[in-house]
Amino acid sequence: MNQSYDTSKKIRHLLAGIFTLSLGASLIWLILEATGMPLTPDLGYVMNSVGDTGSINVVTAILMDYRGFDTLGEASVIFTSVAVTAAILAEPVFTLERPILSIITRRAIAYLVPVFFMFPLYVITHGHLSPGGGFQGGVSLAVLVILTHVVFGHNLAMKKIPFSLLTMGEYWAALSFGILGLLGIFTGVGFLANLATGVPRGIPGQLLSGGLIPVLNLIVGIKVAAGLSSLYITLEGNPRRKK
Amino acid sequence: MNSLGEYIALIIILACLVLSALSAVLIRGQITTIIVLSVFSVLCAVLFAMLQAVDVAMAEAVIGAGFLTALFVTAADKTRGQGS
Amino acid sequence: MRLDPVLLVVTPLISAFLLSLVKKLTPRLAPSLALGLSVFTLVLSTLLAKEVYINGPVASYLGGWNPRIGISLLADQASVLLVLLVSWGQTLGLVFIASYRGFTHWPGKYLVFSSIFTCSLIGMALTADLFNLFVFIELSTVATIGIMAKPDRPLGSVAGFVYLIVASVSGSLLLIGVVLVYSATGSLSMAVIAQEIHALPPGLYWGILLCFTLSLGMKFGLVPMHFWQPWAYHAAGCTGAALLTAFGMKAYLFAFFRVLWVPLQLPSMAPVFFPVLTLWGLANIILGHTMGLIQKDYKKLLALSSTAHGGYILVAAGLAGSMGTTTAGLFALAAGFFHMLNHSLVKASLLWVGRSFLKQASSSTIDVLKASPLGTGIFVLAALGIVGIPPTGGFASKLFIASSAGTPAPVIIIGLGTLISLAYYLRIYLILRDQTSTPSIVKSNGTSVRELNSLFVPGILAMGVLFIGFSSSIIMPVLLNGAGAMMDSGTYILHVLGDLP
Amino acid sequence: MNPQIPVFITAALVWAIGIYGLIIHRNMIQICVSLSIMESAVIILLVGLAFVPGGSAPILDGHTGPFADPVPHALALTAIVIGAGFLAIALSLTVAMYRKYGTADVKKLFPWDETQ
Numbered sequence: 029m030n031q032s033y034d035t036s037k038k039i040r041h042l043l044a045g046i047f048t049l050s051l052g053a054s055l056i057w058l059i060l061e062a063t064g065m066p067l068t069p070d071l072g073y074v075m076n077s078v079g080d081t082g083s084i085n086v087v088t089a090i091l092m093d094y095r096g097f098d099t100l101g102e103a104s105v106i107f108t109s110v111a112v113t114a115a116i117l118a119e120p121v122f123t124l125e126r127p128i129l130s131i132i133t134r135r136a137i138a139y140l141v142p143v144f145f146m147f148p149l150y151v152i153t154h155g156h157l158s159p160g161g162g163f164q165g166g167v168s169l170a171v172l173v174i175l176t177h178v179v180f181g182h183n184l185a186m187k188k189i190p191f192s193l194l195t196m197g198e199y200w201a202a203l204s205f206g207i208l209g210l211l212g213i214f215t216g217v218g219f220l221a222n223l224a225t226g227v228p229r230g231i232p233g234q235l236l237s238g239g240l241i242p243v244l245n246l247i248v249g250i251k252v253a254a255g256l257s258s259l260y261i262t263l264e265g266n267p268r269r270k271k
Numbered sequence: 272m273n274s275l276g277e278y279i280a281l282i283i284i285l286a287c288l289v290l291s292a293l294s295a296v297l298i299r300g301q302i303t304t305i306i307v308l309s310v311f312s313v314l315c316a317v318l319f320a321m322l323q324a325v326d327v328a329m330a331e332a333v334i335g336a337g338f339l340t341a342l343f344v345t346a347a348d349k350t351r352g353q354g355s
Numbered sequence: 356m357r358l359d360p361v362l363l364v365v366t367p368l369i370s371a372f373l374l375s376l377v378k379k380l381t382p383r384l385a386p387s388l389a390l391g392l393s394v395f396t397l398v399l400s401t402l403l404a405k406e407v408y409i410n411g412p413v414a415s416y417l418g419g420w421n422p423r424i425g426i427s428l429l430a431d432q433a434s435v436l437l438v439l440l441v442s443w444g445q446t447l448g449l450v451f452i453a454s455y456r457g458f459t460h461w462p463g464k465y466l467v468f469s470s471i472f473t474c475s476l477i478g479m480a481l482t483a484d485l486f487n488l489f490v491f492i493e494l495s496t497v498a499t500i501g502i503m504a505k506p507d508r509p510l511g512s513v514a515g516f517v518y519l520i521v522a523s524v525s526g527s528l529l530l531i532g533v534v535l536v537y538s539a540t541g542s543l544s545m546a547v548i549a550q551e552i553h554a555l556p557p558g559l560y561w562g563i564l565l566c567f568t569l570s571l572g573m574k575f576g577l578v579p580m581h582f583w584q585p586w587a588y589h590a591a592g593c594t595g596a597a598l599l600t601a602f603g604m605k606a607y608l609f610a611f612f613r614v615l616w617v618p619l620q621l622p623s624m625a626p627v628f629f630p631v632l633t634l635w636g637l638a639n640i641i642l643g644h645t646m647g648l649i650q651k652d653y654k655k656l657l658a659l660s661s662t663a664h665g666g667y668i669l670v671a672a673g674l675a676g677s678m679g680t681t682t683a684g685l686f687a688l689a690a691g692f693f694h695m696l697n698h699s700l701v702k703a704s705l706l707w708v709g710r711s712f713l714k715q716a717s718s719s720t721i722d723v724l725k726a727s728p729l730g731t732g733i734f735v736l737a738a739l740g741i742v743g744i745p746p747t748g749g750f751a752s753k754l755f756i757a758s759s760a761g762t763p764a765p766v767i768i769i770g771l772g773t774l775i776s777l778a779y780y781l782r783i784y785l786i787l788r789d790q791t792s793t794p795s796i797v798k799s800n801g802t803s804v805r806e807l808n809s810l811f812v813p814g815i816l817a818m819g820v821l822f823i824g825f826s827s828s829i830i831m832p833v834l835l836n837g838a839g840a841m842m843d844s845g846t847y848i849l850h851v852l853g854d855l856p
Numbered sequence: 857m858n859p860q861i862p863v864f865i866t867a868a869l870v871w872a873i874g875i876y877g878l879i880i881h882r883n884m885i886q887i888c889v890s891l892s893i894m895e896s897a898v899i900i901l902l903v904g905l906a907f908v909p910g911g912s913a914p915i916l917d918g919h920t921g922p923f924a925d926p927v928p929h930a931l932a933l934t935a936i937v938i939g940a941g942f943l944a945i946a947l948s949l950t951v952a953m954y955r956k957y958g959t960a961d962v963k964k965l966f967p968w969d970e971t972q
Contacts, residue, residue, distance in 0.1 A: 040880075041880050044876055044879040044880055045876060047879075048872040048873070048875045048876040048879070049872055051871075051872055051875060052868040052869055052871060052872030053868070054562070055531070055867075055868040055871060055872070056864060056865055056868040057558075057562075058535055058558075058559060058562040058563075059535070059538075059864045059867075059868065059901065060861070060864065061539075061556060061558060061559040061562075062535045062538045062539040062559055063538050063860065063864070063905065065538070065539045065540075065554070065555070072424065073424065073914075073926050073927065074914060074916070074923045074926065077916070077926075078916055084915060084916045084917055085326070085914070085915045085916075086914035086915065086916065086923070086926040087326045087914055087915075087926045087929045087930050087933070088326070089926075090926055090927060090929075090930040091930045091933060091934075093418060094418065094420055094424055094425050094426075095425065095426055095486075095487075095930060096417065096418055097361075097417045097418075097426045097487060098426065098486060098487055098490050098930075098934055099934070100368070101478070101487070101490035101491060101493075101494055102490060102934045102937050102938055104368060104371075104471060104474075104494055105490070105493055105494050105497055105937070105938050105941045106937060106940075106941050107371075107372070107471075108467075108468070108471050108494065108497040108498055108501060108941075109497050109941035109942070109944050109945050110944075111375065111464050111467055111468070111501060112468075112497060112500055112501040112504070112945050112948075113944060113945060113948040114464070115463060115464050115468075115501060115504070115505065116504050116512060116515075116945075116948050116949060116952045117948055117951065117952055151329070157917075158915065158917075159325035159326050159328075159329055159913070159915065160326065160329050161326065163330055163933060163937055164326070164329045164330050164333055167330070167333040167334050167337065167338050168333050168337070170338060171333060171337040171338055171341070174338070174341045195379065196376075196379070199372060199375050199376040199379065200376070202372040203369065203372040203373060203376060206365060206368060206369040206372060207369070209365065210365070210369075212418065212419070213359060213361070213362070217418070217419040218359070218361070218415065218416050218417050218418050218419040218420075219359070219361040219365060219415070219417050219418070220417055220418050221417075221418045221419045222418060224418070224419045233917070252937075256338055256940075256944075259342070259944050259948075260338075260341060260342060260345065262948070263342060263345050263346065263349070263944075263947065263948055263951060264345050266349060266948075266951055266952075266955070267955075278859060281859050281862070281863075282862060285862055285863065285866040288866055288870065288900075289866055289869050289870060289873070292869075292870045292873045292874070292893050292896075293873055295877075295889055295893060296873055296874070296876060296877035296880075296881075296886075296889070296890055296893065301883075301885050301886070304885070304886060304889050305885075305889065308889050308892060308893070311893065311896070312896070315896055315899070315900065318863075318900065318903070319899075319903050322859070322863065322903050322904065322906075322907045322924075323906070323907060323908070323911055323912060323913045323914075323923075323924035324903045324906060324913065324924065324929050324932070325913045325915070326913075326929055326933060327899065327902075327903055327929050327932045327933060327936070330932075330933050330936050330937070331896075331899065331936060334936055334937070334940050335892075335896070335936075338940065339892065339940060339943060342943070342944060342947050343885070343888070343889070343947065345947075346885060346888075346947040346948075346950055346951050347885055349951045349954060349955075350884075350885060350950060350951060350954040350960045486931055486934075490934065490938070493938050493942075496942075497941060497942070497945065500945060500949075504949065504952075512949045512952045512953045512956070513953060513962075513965045515945075515949055516884065516946065516949045516950070516953070516962070517962075519942065519945060519946050519949065520878065520887065520891065520946075522942075523891050523894070523895070523942055524875070524878070524894070526938075526942075527871075527894055527895065527897075527898055530898050530935060531871075531898060531901070533931075534898065534901060534902060534905065534928070534931075537905075537927070537928070537931075538905050543927070
């Protein structure tokens with residue numbers, strides 16, 4: 029009985045392997061076919077982005093300006109998944125303190141934490157100048173929040189970074205993203221318009237340049253940081269199953 | 272991607288990528304799987320950096336190797352017990 | 356200045372953000388605010404529809420960019436119909452909940468999720484950009500799980516997990532399709548792709564077509580991929596399930612048709628796919644109805660019936676595609692739209708009236724359902740509409756679809772499906788008739804009055820089914836207009852690309 | 857030497873591995889791992905598409921010459937973040953279900969497979 033079950037399982041795995049390999053092979057064929065098309069998909073983003081948006085990082089220019097609507101959508105996906113997680117799991121509670129690191133480690137990390145915070149802040153504020161942007165910086169901030177939880181224990185971390193602050197930060201950031209987009213509607217250009225609304229461009233290459241792009245980066249950074257860290261806290265603060 | 276050396280390095284990374292993906296899927300233990308997955312994410316990030324996609328590399332590094340690993344470990348910790 | 360279509364997407368989105376904030380600060384205010392905002396969306400969509408039908412399609416260029424490099428939206432005669440349908444659905448859903456819960460405090464985050472869901476469906480209808488379509492579809496997936504998975508429903512999270520896996524595979528396939536299209540044509544705008552796609556080799560084209568069909572098919576329940584639907588609707592609860600089937604499924608179908616007709620240029624590239632679509636739709640009808648016949652759970656039965664009715668709409672689209680932009684082809688697609696409208700009304704009515712049956716029986720098994728006489732009446736009216744008995748809209752729509760089929764085979768299958776569905780709705784009716792609940796309506800304690808109130812919205816919807824059956828001669832010209840806009844990709848391209856230099 | 861073709865082959869293989877994992881696994885955590893791998897594959901594909909031989913990253917700080925196509929990079933970033941949102945939901949569903957039923961095995965939770 030058990031033997032035959034094992035055999036059928038093996039056969040099933042083999043069939044699944046053959047199926048997925050054929051899927052992969054057809055995908056390879058399709059990709060090669062698609063990239064073999066004689067075409068230069070140069071839409072002039074690289075040529076025009078500095079003039080159009082004032083951002084040196086073309087990827088940020090596309091994310092925050094040319095295709096800013098996608099970014100709003102993706103920020104809403106994060107927003108909704110945080111809400112879904114909060115709806116599935118209960119409000120986080122930390123009753124049992126898990127074993128935390130030794131005092132020396134904690135002291136050492138406590139001195140290092142301000143240094144750690146430099147990196148995400150740099151990434152967020154220089155999103156239009158160097159690699160990175162709101163998302164990368166925001167996730168790094170969220171990872172730092174997780175770090176404080178792991179190193180200093182939940183109770184202290186929750187005292188320093190209260191959950192309601194994260195929630196409110198996320199809601200306000202999401203709301204301000206939408207309202208900032210409406211600015212373009214009022215000036216008659218279109219939703220999420222940047223330089224065309226009359227915002228000064230600044231000198232490309234400097235910190236204050238790119239019109240609304242740094243502002244959007246900041247908003248997205250706050251939103252992603254708050255959202256993802258409250259995701260972690262909700263998951264971690266979920267009580268273990270009672271035996 | 273100018274020299275032969277870089278090309279060979281790329282091929283090695285790609286091979287490691289496939290291997291780590293395969294072992295992440297096939298290995299049984301949960302924590303091992305998660306660690307292999309985070310190795311996979313780091314390799315992805317290195318690959319993206321080599322392929323001129325620094326922004327994506329950064330995002331993959333912080334999300335795949337940092338944030339998601341933390342979530343996975345938490346979830347694995349919460350689902351450890353008598354069931355499997 | 357013309358009304359910007361993007362407002363239709365942004366209003367529900369901003370209201371979702373606003374509602375979560377208000378829910379945190381002053382929870383009592385949230386339901387009334389939500390209703391007000393959704394009525395505002397409804398007014399906007401009515402204005403947009405009026406504008407589009409009087410002055411022609413309106414395009415919106417986000418950020419003011421040329422549609423070749425930025426994202427654009429287009430509200431044409433077809434998409435405004437869906438926008439209207441979805442915004443009505445959102446408003447009616449809120450009214451329905453308010454009718455039995457009042458305006459004080461609603462537990463859970465239904466308000467936020469339904470707003471986000473509405474936003475994503477409207478976005479899917481309006482967008483003229485493939486990647487943006489992907490983003491909206493993912494957004495709708497997340498919102499669907501939010502509507503579906505509630506901590507107080509035991510199997511909700513299992514169904515949510517399965518739905519999540521299906522949706523992830525679907526999203527991955529869709530993304531691969533979009534990436535292939537981008538690397539082959541160098542653009543993401545549907546209008547530009549429509550111009551460039553003729554250069555594709557047939558193998559690649561079919562691969563892309565298959566990616567899109569499978570991916571969107573998983574979403575609206577194409578036959579082998581519909582297995583998640585009964586579980587999802589079972590988990591979602593009647594109120595949420597009505598949103599998923601009556602409005603969500605329509606939006607996925609609509610997005611599928613748009614992708615087929617505009618960016619993929621199916622009528623000129625691979626017209627042989629349309630008969631395949633017809634056959635697939637017929638398979639949906641047969642399988643959905645027969646699986647419904649043996650189903651013992653009210654919500655799962657309605658889910659399988661939705662699979663079947665998605666099949667009717669697919670059949671209509673397949674027939675329309677194979678006949679091309681002729682009068683008969685336009686009529687077939689308009690019949691499909693008419694069936695969409697009818698099915699939305701009927702399914703929402705059946706699920707919402709079912710809520711009171713389920714509440715009184717405290718189970719969703721068909722054999723123990725209990726109904727008040729009024730509830731039974733509404734159920735009968737709606738069931739007549741879904742089976743397709745003459746004075747209702749269901750009869751008209753099925754007649755239109757069957758009459759546009761040139762061959763007898765689809766007609767026979769549609770008739771057969773009608774018979775099967777007649778059988779199972781009759782079965783439910785007989786059970787309801789025998790197990791009439793004690794006339795709790797007479798008692799004036801709070802709960803029974805609320806149960807009575809909760810029959811108000813489904814009652815209106817059931818009357819609507821009768822109404823559209825009588826006034827099909829008024830509605831059809833509008834739908835014919837919409838079908839024309841859907842099938843005429845040349846005008847679509849002109850309106851997206853034409854206004855800008 | 858153009859590295860695009862090996863990158864594409866890797867992407868397709870990784871995608872196939874992810875789907876394989878989705879098919880064979882019953883444990884929800886492992887299903888989430890497979891999901892994550894499947895999502896990464898499309899990102900690899902996007903990045904491979906954007907690659908330009910002899911080019912550099914699309915950051916215009918004084919470089920001249922060819923740049924990688926920035927659009928797939930933007931799409932990849934969006935897709936990564938959406939994938940992360942999905943995975944977070946999947947994991948929290950796993951935790952919620954484990955708390956309720958004491959198992960993370962989909963097969964034990966699912967009544968639809970009557971044979972087992």
